[in-house]
Amino acid sequence: xxxxxxxxxxxxLTSSAIREILKVTERPEVISFAGGxxxxxxxxxxxMRAAAEKxxxxxxxxxxxxxxxxxxxxxxxxxxxxxxxxxxxxxADNVLITTGSQQALDLLGKIxxxxxxxxxxxxxxxxxxxxxxxxxxPQYVSVPTDEHGLLPEALTDDLVAGARFLYAMPNFQNPxxxxxPLERRQALAALAVRHGLPIIEDDPYGELDYEGKRLPSLxxxxxxxxxxxxxxxxxxxPGLRLGYIIAPKTxxxxxxxxxxxxxxxxxxxxxxxxxxxxKDGFLDRHIPAIRTLYATQAKAMLDALSRHMPAGASWxxxxxxxxxxxxxxxxxxxxxxxxxxxxxxxxxxxGAPFYAGTPVKHTLRLSxxxxxxxxxxxxxxxxxxxxxxxxxxxAA
Amino acid sequence: xxxxxxxxxxxxLTSSAIREILKVTERPEVISFAGGxxxxxxxxxxxMRAAAEKxxxxxxxxxxxxxxxxxxxxxxxxxxxxxxxxxxxxxADNVLITTGSQQALDLLGKIxxxxxxxxxxxxxxxxxxxxxxxxxxPQYVSVPTDEHGLLPEALTDDLVAGARFLYAMPNFQNPxxxxxPLERRQALAALAVRHGLPIIEDDPYGELDYEGKRLPSLxxxxxxxxxxxxxxxxxxxPGLRLGYIIAPKTxxxxxxxxxxxxxxxxxxxxxxxxxxxxKDGFLDRHIPAIRTLYATQAKAMLDALSRHMPAGASWxxxxxxxxxxxxxxxxxxxxxxxxxxxxxxxxxxxGAPFYAGTPVKHTLRLSxxxxxxxxxxxxxxxxxxxxxxxxxxxAA
Numbered sequence: 001x002x003x004x005x006x007x008x009x010x011x012x013l014t015s016s017a018i019r020e021i022l023k024v025t026e027r028p029e030v031i032s033f034a035g036g037x038x039x040x041x042x043x044x045x046x047x048m049r050a051a052a053e054k055x056x057x058x059x060x061x062x063x064x065x066x067x068x069x070x071x072x073x074x075x076x077x078x079x080x081x082x083x084x085x086x087x088x089x090x091x092a093d094n095v096l097i098t099t100g101s102q103q104a105l106d107l108l109g110k111i112x113x114x115x116x117x118x119x120x121x122x123x124x125x126x127x128x129x130x131x132x133x134x135x136x137x138p139q140y141v142s143v144p145t146d147e148h149g150l151l152p153e154a155l156t157d158d159l160v161a162g163a164r165f166l167y168a169m170p171n172f173q174n175p176x177x178x179x180x181p182l183e184r185r186q187a188l189a190a191l192a193v194r195h196g197l198p199i200i201e202d203d204p205y206g207e208l209d210y211e212g213k214r215l216p217s218l219x220x221x222x223x224x225x226x227x228x229x230x231x232x233x234x235x236x237x238p239g240l241r242l243g244y245i246i247a248p249k250t251x252x253x254x255x256x257x258x259x260x261x262x263x264x265x266x267x268x269x270x271x272x273x274x275x276x277x278x279k280d281g282f283l284d285r286h287i288p289a290i291r292t293l294y295a296t297q298a299k300a301m302l303d304a305l306s307r308h309m310p311a312g313a314s315w316x317x318x319x320x321x322x323x324x325x326x327x328x329x330x331x332x333x334x335x336x337x338x339x340x341x342x343x344x345x346x347x348x349x350x351g352a353p354f355y356a357g358t359p360v361k362h363t364l365r366l367s368x369x370x371x372x373x374x375x376x377x378x379x380x381x382x383x384x385x386x387x388x389x390x391x392x393x394x395a396a
Numbered sequence: 397x398x399x400x401x402x403x404x405x406x407x408x409l410t411s412s413a414i415r416e417i418l419k420v421t422e423r424p425e426v427i428s429f430a431g432g433x434x435x436x437x438x439x440x441x442x443x444m445r446a447a448a449e450k451x452x453x454x455x456x457x458x459x460x461x462x463x464x465x466x467x468x469x470x471x472x473x474x475x476x477x478x479x480x481x482x483x484x485x486x487x488a489d490n491v492l493i494t495t496g497s498q499q500a501l502d503l504l505g506k507i508x509x510x511x512x513x514x515x516x517x518x519x520x521x522x523x524x525x526x527x528x529x530x531x532x533x534p535q536y537v538s539v540p541t542d543e544h545g546l547l548p549e550a551l552t553d554d555l556v557a558g559a560r561f562l563y564a565m566p567n568f569q570n571p572x573x574x575x576x577p578l579e580r581r582q583a584l585a586a587l588a589v590r591h592g593l594p595i596i597e598d599d600p601y602g603e604l605d606y607e608g609k610r611l612p613s614l615x616x617x618x619x620x621x622x623x624x625x626x627x628x629x630x631x632x633x634p635g636l637r638l639g640y641i642i643a644p645k646t647x648x649x650x651x652x653x654x655x656x657x658x659x660x661x662x663x664x665x666x667x668x669x670x671x672x673x674x675k676d677g678f679l680d681r682h683i684p685a686i687r688t689l690y691a692t693q694a695k696a697m698l699d700a701l702s703r704h705m706p707a708g709a710s711w712x713x714x715x716x717x718x719x720x721x722x723x724x725x726x727x728x729x730x731x732x733x734x735x736x737x738x739x740x741x742x743x744x745x746x747g748a749p750f751y752a753g754t755p756v757k758h759t760l761r762l763s764x765x766x767x768x769x770x771x772x773x774x775x776x777x778x779x780x781x782x783x784x785x786x787x788x789x790x791a792a
Contacts, residue, residue: 001620002592002594002620002621002644003592004594004647006508006650007506007507007508007510007513007532010506010507010508010650010653010654013507013650013654015649015653037461037462040457040461043456043457043460043461045452045460048452048456048460049448049449049452049453052448052449053445053449056441056444056445056448060444061436061439062635063635064441064633064635064636065433065436065439065633065634065635066432066629066634067635099495099659100659100660102656102657102658102659102660103659106657106658106659110403110405110406110531111403111405111409112401112403112406114403114404114405117403128657128660131656131657135506135654135657164401164403198398224397233462237461238460238461238462239458239459239461239462239463239664239665240460240663240665241659241660241662241663242663248398248400251400253411254400254402254406254409257410257411258406258409258531260498260527261498261501261502261524261527261528261531262498262499262502262658263495263496263498263499263637263659264496264498264524266637267495267635267636267638267663268635268637269636270665273665
């Protein structure tokens with residue numbers, strides 16, 4: 001037998017305990033609030049089929065051949081144009097197409113993180129980002145948050161000095177569903193400019209605000225300092241694996257070099273199909289339907305939580321996105337709770353893995369977008385009863 | 397202005413001088429032998445269109461949703477079945493679908509290479525592999541080759557001890573077009589077993605042998621020690637960005653964890669379209685046509701070389717693949733030659749960048765698959781005259 005000598009970073013990779021537990025949630029009898037999947041009901045199937053047919057009829061050889069690492073030029077133009085506004089003037093040179101946002105995280109980790117580099121992250125932060133960055137062995141510094149998200153005043157001079165970047169998700173954050181208020185955005189942007197602190201603004205959910213009242217992006221406030229990550233996963237379809245980075249040209253240039261070594265380019269066919277779907281304003285007609293659906297789903301879960309959660313549990317009312325963050329009384333470990341929940345055919349994601357530093361173990365993430373409202377009611381009732389049962393002996 | 401603090405590895409990334417020069421080869425008047433692109437004439441456009449239509453009609457939601465990091469299960473089964481033979485028994489658990497072979501190189505670098513790790517590569521080796529591995533800062537050891545490829549006897553105990561792996565391309569290597577003979581394969585496999593040396597066998601061109609007489613893979617000879625990389629780029633279409641790794645389960649498990657952080661999964665749509673095309677034996681009907689075309693193209697270039705190259709130039713007669721390796725008299729630097737060639741509207745890739753160690757500067761790579769035979773004749777004539785002119789003053 002071969003004795004495989006893996007790299008240090010690979011040895012630190014471990015199978016996630018959560019993933020193992022959640023594998024059973026694929027059983028149809030389990031009501032799962034664990035997924036981060038968008039609702040397939042929102043996928044524009046007819047448009048995708050027509051676009052695929054058009055691309056493979058009109059430009060099949062270009063769609064099937066190697067292409068530029070930077071991405072399909074018309075799609076880059078489209079992204080630049082969509083984000084240009086309010087004095088923010090972007091060109092295709094500011095845009096790199098990525099194989100999903102996850103690749104953007106990998107490339108950004110590659111070009112910015114040395115072993116031991118200080119990286120600022122929200123507490124809690126997006127698990128997928130922590131996984132990508134961790135492969136480059138940074139030293140994480142967790143920035144405190146409250147119910148409105150990251151606290152800019154926590155970013156002291158000491159914390160910021162020498163940090164490679166701050167990674168933040170200002171809109172309907174995964175896992176908390178929180179949206180950063182305007183004043184905090186302004187404070188963050190000012191801080192980025194003052195300290196020369198790069199901010200990675202990860203924004204997969206920004207368009208999914210239920211009332212269509214978007215807040216300005218950090219990118220629009222500090223375009224020389226912000227690296228903005230966007231995605232087609234939540235507004236078109238995640239199976240495309242299609243995202244993009246908007247950044248100053250200096251950064252795009254390094255990213256292109258890193259992407260060349262990572263996968264040469266994102267599949268040409270996929271880029272051209274997506275471009276065909278979005279080029280004539282489709283998203284502006286399509287996204288309102290996603291917002292309406294998700295707002296209805298969110299309301300179903302919020303109503304169910306009000307009805308079934310015992311005293312001592314608290315949660316936020318998201319203004320958009322796909323998640324609600326539940327905080328239980330201290331002392332309840334949601335990792336242990338998950339095992340009991342799965343035994344009763346209901347699932348969620350425990351909060352602990354979302355923390356780069358000390359985890360808050362009595363938190364959990366609920367996704368409400370893929371479960372029908374009547375099942376949301378049943379699942380939340382089960383979960384509420386379980387939590388009440390766990391609290392009961394403690395109260396006694 | 398932001399002062400971007402890039403990682404050490406990113407600072408070592410530089411824009412390739414060759415890429416800059418070759419950008420001008422996009423001008424239609426340039427006859428380019430520089431490309432590594434397969435001929436678009438071989439792309440099965442009708443089959444791809446039918447497959448896309450079928451997938452987006454029969455299973456659109458699965459094709460557009462997030463899916464397993466490991467890859468589409470039927471496609472993994474198909475790969476396992478295609479490679480199972482001669483006592484080599486593989487299952488889907490031995491297969492990871494990757495976003496092109498380039499991603500396989502990135503993932504393998506990630507899980508095997510620490511800063512300073514010793515990595516054995518052929519001299520010359522595939523440039524794309526060197527680029528991917530270099531991001532993880534290995535110490536390369538170049539293994540000597542002759543006109544038949546890598547020399548197993550050069551792999552002394554000292555060289556092998558402690559090396560993380562040997563990276564090799566036994567079939568129609570990029571850049572040389574050389575195929576490793578059977579006895580050398582056997583020697584390499586025995587060496588892998590004896591020393592516990594992992595071998596990464598990169599095999600994008602294996603099916604493109606002009607006479608259909610394939611040599612056994614290293615994988616089939618030492619399945620516990622060999623990590624085999626395959627690709628759909630040269631037998632279906634490169635724009636799909638679809639490749640795979642076949643390896644022992646221990647290695648696949650680590651690769652899956654690394655891939656999860658790299659792009660979650662390869663686009664579901666692309667995997668399902670490719671599976672739909674290949675599942676019923678299409679490749680066995682399709683590949684002979686590619687072989688015939690490439691053999692004809694190779695012959696056109698070999699004939700032209702015989703007619704137009706001055707004395708002192710030598711080249712190999714490839715038995716498959718897409719490349720011929722040209723060796724000029726010592727003292728000619730093909731980097732300088734490229735600039736002159738491009739001025740005369742003909743292009744190639746200089747040999748130097750393919751060497752991890754001391755480059756042999758009087759070598760160059762010619763690709764013959766995308767240029768029509770009449771233009772091959774004109775381009776090689778130009779190149780031959782240029783080389784003769786460069787040699788002239790030296791002879792005088």
